[in-house]
Amino acid sequence: METIKSPADLEKSKAAILARMHGKEKTRIRVHMGTSGLASGAKEILEFLTLELQKRSIDADIIRAGDLGYCFAEPTIEVKRVGEDPLVFGNVDKQKADEIIEKYIKNGEYVDGILPVNYRTI
Amino acid sequence: MQLLVCGGTGCNDLQSEAILDNLRLELEANALENDIQVIKTGCFGLCKLGPIVKVMPDEIIYTKVNPDDAREIVTEHIMKGRKVERLLFTDPITKKTISKAGEMNVYKKQLRIVLRNCGVIDPENIEEAIAHDAYKALGKVLTEMSPEGAIKIIKDSGLRGRGGGGFSTGLKWEIAFKNKSDEKYVVCNADEGDPGAFMDRSVLEGDPHSVLEAMAICGYCIEAGKGLIYIRAEYPLAVARLKTAIKQAREYGLLGNNIMGTGFNFDIEIRYGAGAFVCGEETALIHSMEGLRGEPTVKPPFPAESGYRGKPTNVNNVETFACISPIILKGAEWFSSIGTQKSKGTKVFALAGKINNVGLIEVPMGTTLREVIFEIGGGIQYGKKFKAAQTGGPSGGCLTEKHLDLPLDFDNLIAAGSMMGSGGLIVMDEDDCMVSVAKYFLDFTVEESCGKCAPCRIGNKRLHELLEHITKGKGTMADLDRLRNMSLVIKDTSLCGLGQSSPNPVLSTLDNFHDEYVAHVTTKKCPAGKCRDLMEYFIISANCVGCTACARVCPVNAITGERKEPHLINPSICIKCGACMEKCKFDAIIIQ
Ligand SMILES: Cc1cc2nc3c(=O)[nH]c(=O)nc-3n(C[C@H](O)[C@H](O)[C@H](O)COP(=O)(O)O)c2cc1C
Ligand code: SF4
Numbered sequence: 001m002e003t004i005k006s007p008a009d010l011e012k013s014k015a016a017i018l019a020r021m022h023g024k025e026k027t028r029i030r031v032h033m034g035t036s037g038l039a040s041g042a043k044e045i046l047e048f049l050t051l052e053l054q055k056r057s058i059d060a061d062i063i064r065a066g067d068l069g070y071c072f073a074e075p076t077i078e079v080k081r082v083g084e085d086p087l088v089f090g091n092v093d094k095q096k097a098d099e100i101i102e103k104y105i106k107n108g109e110y111v112d113g114i115l116p117v118n119y120r121t122i
Numbered sequence: 123m124q125l126l127v128c129g130g131t132g133c134n135d136l137q138s139e140a141i142l143d144n145l146r147l148e149l150e151a152n153a154l155e156n157d158i159q160v161i162k163t164g165c166f167g168l169c170k171l172g173p174i175v176k177v178m179p180d181e182i183i184y185t186k187v188n189p190d191d192a193r194e195i196v197t198e199h200i201m202k203g204r205k206v207e208r209l210l211f212t213d214p215i216t217k218k219t220i221s222k223a224g225e226m227n228v229y230k231k232q233l234r235i236v237l238r239n240c241g242v243i244d245p246e247n248i249e250e251a252i253a254h255d256a257y258k259a260l261g262k263v264l265t266e267m268s269p270e271g272a273i274k275i276i277k278d279s280g281l282r283g284r285g286g287g288g289f290s291t292g293l294k295w296e297i298a299f300k301n302k303s304d305e306k307y308v309v310c311n312a313d314e315g316d317p318g319a320f321m322d323r324s325v326l327e328g329d330p331h332s333v334l335e336a337m338a339i340c341g342y343c344i345e346a347g348k349g350l351i352y353i354r355a356e357y358p359l360a361v362a363r364l365k366t367a368i369k370q371a372r373e374y375g376l377l378g379n380n381i382m383g384t385g386f387n388f389d390i391e392i393r394y395g396a397g398a399f400v401c402g403e404e405t406a407l408i409h410s411m412e413g414l415r416g417e418p419t420v421k422p423p424f425p426a427e428s429g430y431r432g433k434p435t436n437v438n439n440v441e442t443f444a445c446i447s448p449i450i451l452k453g454a455e456w457f458s459s460i461g462t463q464k465s466k467g468t469k470v471f472a473l474a475g476k477i478n479n480v481g482l483i484e485v486p487m488g489t490t491l492r493e494v495i496f497e498i499g500g501g502i503q504y505g506k507k508f509k510a511a512q513t514g515g516p517s518g519g520c521l522t523e524k525h526l527d528l529p530l531d532f533d534n535l536i537a538a539g540s541m542m543g544s545g546g547l548i549v550m551d552e553d554d555c556m557v558s559v560a561k562y563f564l565d566f567t568v569e570e571s572c573g574k575c576a577p578c579r580i581g582n583k584r585l586h587e588l589l590e591h592i593t594k595g596k597g598t599m600a601d602l603d604r605l606r607n608m609s610l611v612i613k614d615t616s617l618c619g620l621g622q623s624s625p626n627p628v629l630s631t632l633d634n635f636h637d638e639y640v641a642h643v644t645t646k647k648c649p650a651g652k653c654r655d656l657m658e659y660f661i662i663s664a665n666c667v668g669c670t671a672c673a674r675v676c677p678v679n680a681i682t683g684e685r686k687e688p689h690l691i692n693p694s695i696c697i698k699c700g701a702c703m704e705k706c707k708f709d710a711i712i713i714q
Contacts, residue, residue: 003373003374003375004257004374004375004376004382005375005382005383006261006265006382006383006384007258007261007262007264007265007382009382009383010252010257010258010261010382011258013249013252014252014253014255014258017249017250017252017253018253021253030241030242032241034240034241034323034324034327034328034359035320035323035324035327035357035359035360036320036324036481038359063243063244063250064244064245064246065240065241065242065243065244065245065328066240066241066243066245066324066327066328066329067240067241067324067327067328067482068240068241069237069240069241069324069481069482069483069484070164070479070481071480071481071482072478072479072480072481072500073164076241078241090164109159110124110126110159110161110178111161112129112161112162112163113162113163113164114126114161114163114164115163115164115165116126116128116163116164116165116166116176117230118165118166118168118230118231118232118498119230119231119232119233119234119483119484120230120232120233120234121233121234121237121238122233122234122235122238122448122452
């Protein structure tokens with residue numbers, strides 16, 4: 001990576017990053033891995049998802065993010081299917097993760113445990 | 123199509139399970155069960171209007187749904203495509219019915235400015251941050267603004283420090299800017315010592331670049347070349363992510379020499395604290411970074427005149443810094459349009475204690491305590507009664523039922539005898555004894571006092587002893603006066619903010635729950651049934667069948683009685699372990 005030499009450079013690199021991210025539209029999964037998520041087992045879920053998606057030949061991006069603040073429902077993951085609004089699932093264990101892969105990621109079928117977005121953001 | 127039914131704890135109490143069942147039954151009755159999914163979700167943050175049913179993808183929200191309403195939702199909405207008008211939400215102001223989630227004003231009470239990227243980006247990948255506009259504000263400041271110009275924006279935005287004091291951030295930067303020196307420092311206070319608070323940790327773990335960028339902006343504004351982040355070593359994940367972020371920012375030329383080709387140099391180092399509450403106080407923090415004892419010194423001189431290594435130093439809190447870039451990008455007017463007259467923007471709260479949705483929330487200043495606890499927070503656990511909420515941690519006070527409709531901001535909280543503090547919000551229910559709560563916080567301050575000045579070192583210890591006395595049933599009415607007098611003296615005479623605020627939990631519980639203190643010292647009773655020494659286990663002879671189970675389990679043989687005859691507990695032997703009560707199958711044992 002070249003260093004950013006001006007604000008215009010920064011814009012360019014943002015555009016390049018966005019193009020790279022959106023160029024290959026595919027399902028995107030965020031595992032929330034702050035202290036609170038990790039304490040509830042987010043790492044296991046990350047490993048499970050990585051392995052299982054590969055096994056089941058599903059092409060998806062997995063991103064490690066910080067916590068959303070839903071400590072009461074950790075571990076939480078967010079799944080964004082191409083062209084749909086993202087959904088956040090709470091209290092995800094391996095069984096739930098499996099259900100999410102089979103039903104939601106594969107077929108867009110909802111599963112129990114969705115956490116509604118109750119905030120606006122800037 | 124999907125039907126989402128709120129299964130949050132608040133709605134669950136209101137029969138969301140029955141609604142789920144009925145919806146499924148109705149769908150089956152109409153042979154729709156394979157086309158329409160019924161899904162149980164988490165809390166919508168709309169508990170006042172619960173139970174909630176949301177129809178997707180139409181995004182229609184039904185409120186206060188009864189299990190009996192399932193039929194109409196299925197036959198009308200699903201089968202005929204007609205909304206069930208009577209279940210729609212009526213806007214309290216316009217009196218119009220609203221069906222779409224996005225149009226509901228009451229919906230989405232939270233606004234995320236500080237937490238904008240938390241849980242959204244990968245904090246270990248600077249590219250994700252850049253894709254979300256990180257460092258754009260820095261570029262703008264460096265190329266388009268003078269330090270004075272940028273400081274003016276921060277000043278006009280009305281941003282006040284989120285570390286507790288609530289001092290104007292723009293003004294603080296201006297003072298540091300005006301104090302000329304060849305060497306100046308920007309310090310980020312990430313000590314976060316309040317029990318139950320974890321706002322700063324989440325920001326650093328979820329979006330470290332927001333803080334790094336703001337420190338660089340501050341550096342430009344006050345003409346400092348060096349930034350220091352003081353963080354407690356107990357936050358290993360936050361430390362690791364900060365380190366990664368700093369390294370990546372340097373590689374990208376966003377920290378270090380000649381940032382973005384503008385000739386501005388700024389670099390950041392991490393300094394570790396050992397987790398002492400007093401080291402969050404800015405003068406103590408600076409001494410700790412200098413390798414000295416973490417003890418506060420008298421202000422003035424303020425750090426802005428003489429701080430780290432005797433040089434002008436600007437200290438700000440993590441959350442304060444996290445507000446800076448959006449203000450630069452969106453303008454002072456935007457920021458000052460959010461919040462109340464004197465408290466602008468949003469505040470992150472860490473909800474803890476007896477509340478359903480434990481976690482982090484971010485709301486505009488001026489949101490009421492009721493909205494925070496009963497809507498966003500999902501209400502009190504197990505449907506118990508709300509008793510009090512402690513804000514400001516060990517330096518703050520408690521808010522009670524009469525404060526539920528108080529708009530939360532810096533000044534209102536102080537007027538109510540509490541303070542904003544860093545944003546911890548601990549919720550207490552009817553089972554909590556307020557004298558014990560005050561004692562708990564005093565435990566903490568006694569432990570954390572640095573011991574430099576007598577009022578705090580000795581006074582808090584004495585306060586704690588008095589509270590201990592009272593909870594043991596040895597207090598008198600005169601002790602209550604003594605508590606108050608001593609509290610006021612400690613507040614007046616302590617050197618630093620720790621001592622000056624440590625009696626606040628005592629004073630505010632004394633004011634708001636005076637009857638509870640009086641019960642402890644006069645009738646020697648703890649109304650909440652928390653103080654062990656004031657409890658008495660008692661057998662209701664009418665309920666006792668004489669099964670002898672209690673007598674057998676009592677470890678000190680305090681229970682006597684013949685088989686098939688009512689038993690008796692001897693209070694002078696009883697050690698109040700509660701074993702008998704657990705064992706009794708006839709609810710014959712009570713606490714008095
Ligand atoms: C005992 C004590 C503990 C403090 N702990 C913290 C802390 O953990 N984090 C923090 O940002 N400020 C803390 N402060 C406030 C700091 O002294 C200082 O006011 C603050 O960091 C300034 O930043 P701000 O203007 O952005 O709020 C504490 C103050 C006292 C008296
Ligand atoms: S008030 Fe307490 S913590 Fe502050 S300097 Fe005095 S002894 Fe130390």
